[in-house]
Amino acid sequence: MKLLKQIILLFSVGIFIWACGSSPINNKNIEKEEPVVIANDSLEYEITIIDIGFNLFLNTIAQPEGYYSQEYLETRNRIFVTNWNIRARNPSQFNDNIYENVIDYQPNIDYGYDVNYKLFNYFMFAQRKYKMTLGAGYSRRIR
Template structure:
């Protein structure tokens, strides 16, 4: 089962965006020591899914990604705290502070992972269905 974790502090820097990104590893590690955050995604199927289905960068606005991520992460963490009700597929909480600007790239990767997770596991984390 895949999972990911965010550890964060302050971030006000946006990443430059390239329209086409291909992943090459089953472990995705995004970090920037200057901004003191880290995103790690461990999931054997995510790389293939991302390379096949993810919309190009800048397809969505950062505010759209942040809005979806906030709702989905809040529900993810709720399910993590209630394993008897939701099972053990939510194997770790996601630390995501709504007051921090993680930038486009981080939100883009989180969004895509959450879409992948919901579609692969037939889950719905928010009031709307994940779609590509």
């Protein structure tokens, strides 16, 4: 009887340890994070962001939609895009793995709230992830 209790206890502990282990399905889901698409169909404008962690940032750390006005986002995005593009055009000076593409963001076009919100938050995410500053007064707040 004592041996049977020990076997059952050992089996239970084994099941418990197995159940607490990480699941390969969960690890695959993290590695296959869906890209974030920033688009305005009426303008035929689209940016696809494939930077691991941005989805998590957008859903947990970023201020919710509506927190900033569109004018605020546009003003910050103009500064961020300008500095980003300077770096993208100088791959010998800046990491071309980060600044892969120039962003065509024109201040006279109304891209809408969603595009400006996601673009702004990508810049916030990138500054935090890559420990850089793109301007607009965010050097101290993002760390």
